[in-house]
Amino acid sequence: GDSVTQMEGPVTLSEEAFLTINCTYTATGYPSLFWYVQYPGEGLQLLLKATKADDKGSNKGFEATYRKETTSFHLEKGSVQVSDSAVYFCALSDQVTDKLIFGTGTRLQVFP
Amino acid sequence: DAGVTQSPTHLIKTRGQQVTLRCSPKSGHDTVSWYQQALGQGPQFIFQYYEEEERQRGNFPDRFSGHQFPNYSSELNVNALLLGDSALYLCASSRDRGYEQYFGPGTRLTVT
Numbered sequence: 001g002d003s004v005t006q007m008e009g010p011v012t013l014s015e016e017a018f019l020t021i022n023c024t025y026t027a028t029g030y031p032s033l034f035w036y037v038q039y040p041g042e043g044l045q046l047l048l049k050a051t052k053a054d055d056k057g058s059n060k061g062f063e064a065t066y067r068k069e070t071t072s073f074h075l076e077k078g079s080v081q082v083s084d085s086a087v088y089f090c091a092l093s094d095q096v097t098d099k100l101i102f103g104t105g106t107r108l109q110v111f112p
Numbered sequence: 113d114a115g116v117t118q119s120p121t122h123l124i125k126t127r128g129q130q131v132t133l134r135c136s137p138k139s140g141h142d143t144v145s146w147y148q149q150a151l152g153q154g155p156q157f158i159f160q161y162y163e164e165e166e167r168q169r170g171n172f173p174d175r176f177s178g179h180q181f182p183n184y185s186s187e188l189n190v191n192a193l194l195l196g197d198s199a200l201y202l203c204a205s206s207r208d209r210g211y212e213q214y215f216g217p218g219t220r221l222t223v224t
Binding site: 004036042043044046049089091098099100101102103104105 | 116145147152153154155156157160168170202204209210212214215216217218
């Protein structure tokens with residue numbers, strides 16, 4: 001079945017450092033890809049999405065490009081802030097059923 | 113415009129008991145999905161409701177059941193609670209299939 005694999009955390013960075021969180025997927029069709037963020041004690045917020053190959057999703061300085069050839073959707077940010085500390089989930093949307101399939105999440109800790 | 117709301121926020125139950133969780137979707141949304149997020153894991157799809165019918169279901173036992181009301185709000189019922197049912201239960205709503213899913217803050221269920 002479809003699945004998502006993310007790099008394990010925690011990822012620990014200093015403020016203004018460059019961030020990459022790796023995500024790869026397995027899917028039989030052409031899924032949409034998402035990054036969600038979860039702040040402590042809260043639900044999930046959609047960070048960005050891409051619906052087809054070579055699309056780039058971006059929001060709040062975060063970017064991810066849908067790479068069909070490498071089945072990847074890596075999350076990047078040029079300069080992280082302490083307020084970016086959270087758990088980040090990569091997910092795909094099943095093309096037929098619309099259900100979201102999530103990775104296990106990557107905790108990001110940013111220190112001043 | 114209120115987002116997705118869930119109640120209660122926290123719940124403690126004893127093994128073998130039954131529990132009902134509630135969700136009110138975002139205004140204008142008619143589709144509700146439920147997810148279970150165990151500690152340190154990504155959310156797992158339980159089922160989705162549309163037009164008061166269960167449209168699709170994940171790999172969860174029949175102890176997990178749901179309902180959608182004419183006003184699109186939804187309930188998740190879990191019978192014969194097990195310790196392993198302890199998790200954060202997330203509700204997500206959308207404008208039918210193919211549209212972005214918005215998540216509520218979740219209900220934290222602890223089974224002792």
